[in-house]
Amino acid sequence: xxxxxxxxxxxxxxxxxxxxxxxxxxxxxxxxxxxxxxxxxxxxxxxxxxxxxxxxxxxxxxxxxxxxxxxxxxxxxxxxxxxxxxxxxxxxxxxxxxxxxxxxxxxxxxxxxxxxxxxxxxxxxxxxxxxxxxxxxxxxxxxxxxxxxxxxxxxxxxxxxxxxxxxxxxxxxxxxxxxxxxxxxxxxxxxxxxxxxxxxxxxxxxxxxxxxxxxxxxxxxxxxxxxxxxxxxxxxxxxxxxxxxxxxxxxxxxxxxxxxxxxxxxxxxxxxxxxxxxxxxxxxxxxxxxxxxxxxxxxxxxxxxxxxxxxxxxxxxxxxxxxxxxxxxxxxxxxxxxxxxxxxx
Numbered sequence: 001x002x003x004x005x006x007x008x009x010x011x012x013x014x015x016x017x018x019x020x021x022x023x024x025x026x027x028x029x030x031x032x033x034x035x036x037x038x039x040x041x042x043x044x045x046x047x048x049x050x051x052x053x054x055x056x057x058x059x060x061x062x063x064x065x066x067x068x069x070x071x072x073x074x075x076x077x078x079x080x081x082x083x084x085x086x087x088x089x090x091x092x093x094x095x096x097x098x099x100x101x102x103x104x105x106x107x108x109x110x111x112x113x114x115x116x117x118x119x120x121x122x123x124x125x126x127x128x129x130x131x132x133x134x135x136x137x138x139x140x141x142x143x144x145x146x147x148x149x150x151x152x153x154x155x156x157x158x159x160x161x162x163x164x165x166x167x168x169x170x171x172x173x174x175x176x177x178x179x180x181x182x183x184x185x186x187x188x189x190x191x192x193x194x195x196x197x198x199x200x201x202x203x204x205x206x207x208x209x210x211x212x213x214x215x216x217x218x219x220x221x222x223x224x225x226x227x228x229x230x231x232x233x234x235x236x237x238x239x240x241x242x243x244x245x246x247x248x249x250x251x252x253x254x255x256x257x258x259x260x261x262x263x264x265x266x267x268x269x270x271x272x273x274x275x276x277x278x279x280x281x282x283x284x285x286x287x288x289x290x291x292x293x294x295x296x297x298x299x300x301x302x303x304x305x306x307x308x309x310x311x312x313x314x315x316x317x318x319x320x321x322x323x324x325x326x327x328x329x330x331x332x333x334x335x336x337x338x339x340x341x342x343x344x345x
Contacts, residue, residue: 005127006233009330012105012128013233015257015276022088022095030083035106035123036132036225037076037084038063039091040287042098042277042295046091048287051076053123054110054134055223057084061158063167063183063289069160069221100277100287102258106132115145116206122147129228139218141198143206146226151202153236154327156183157215157224165214170197170207173238173325174264177201177208181264181325184290189264202226232333236325238264239310243320247310250326256303257331260289261316265323268316273301273308275331282311305332 006012016029020041035053040046048063055061057079060072074087084101086093093099106123113122118138124131124147131147137159146152153172159165167183174181178194181187195210202208207226209216216222229236235252242248258274270289277285282300287293299312308328310318317324 006230006330006333009233009254009257009332012125012130013257013329014103015274016083016101016103017276018099018101020090020093020095020097020099022090022093024077024085024087025093026080026083026085027101028080028083030101030103032103032105033079033081033108034084034103035079035108036104036130037079038102039076040100041091041094042100042287044094044097045292045294046094047292048289049075049091051084052132052223052225053079053106053108054121054132055160061160061223064291065184066162066164066166068163068165100274102274104128104130106130111147113145113147115147116143118142118144118209120144120146124148126150127230129230129234131226133224133226135222135224137209137216137218137220137222139211139216141208141210142216143208144224145206146202146224148204148226148228150204150228152207152226153229154227155197155202155207155224157222159214159217160221160223162213162217162220168193168196168212168214170202171264171325172201172236181262182290183270186267186269186290188266188268227327233330235328238323238325241310241318241320241322241324243313243318245311245313247312247318249304249307249309251307252328252330253306253333254328254330255305255332256308256328258329259301259303259308260327261301262325263316263319263322264325266315266319268319268322268324271299271316273303275303278303303331
């Protein structure tokens, strides 16, 4: 039996909950210095905001919109050894509101990467299969080094210096490399987009970009979040809905800490579940990457010791015959390197 190389998943990904106080403060309990932090207010309608090590603290993007990167000096102000610091910005620290932060570890630093025709700046963690990549575009078909040593299963990219640029997503479960999803909308798989990823699947060293201004405008600045599937820690798969409260069981090979579900053969929001907001089954508390809505409750996805089980009939996660992609990260591997299984909830 193959065992995972990662015995403590929360050394690489972790969810942290906190309540805002609108004062400068540090958020701890992440268990590492995060390189990508995604924050969402649960109890009020606020944007999904992301910060990363390459762009630097205070540099904010919103996953539910197309606006350009903004410098928010009262937002996330530093990445710390066990979390991050915040100012008094309401989107990340509004007094009395509840928040969730999803945190990923990359390399805790950056390096220049010349594997592609465009030189990139990369913070890569090959153990967990995650990297943050920043580039300046050329406007011509090109390749970009991602630093992961294996072909990414998913890439999320955004132009930083444009107020009208979509978040473009590559996923290995789409029909072809010319098909994309938009993280900031609820639309399904979009065809005829060869100018995004140059109709070319990623390799173990590079991913391709075409002439689309959203990923490679001449002199534009860009960020890409790249994910390699790692046995026992992360999974990027798909399932088919059945419109039953006894919905599909999806095997991941680990106890999920975080699951995103998105319809690809039809429309539907990017629904996010995690074990911090859902410590027990049924796990009905969800947020959406593509809008700023408050946390909703009721459409249940159970997080189990070796996968997840859909227990709702909503079209967003379980419409009969609709294909859904998912990305999942582990709380515990189903079987660790010591042979000890993860525990059921």
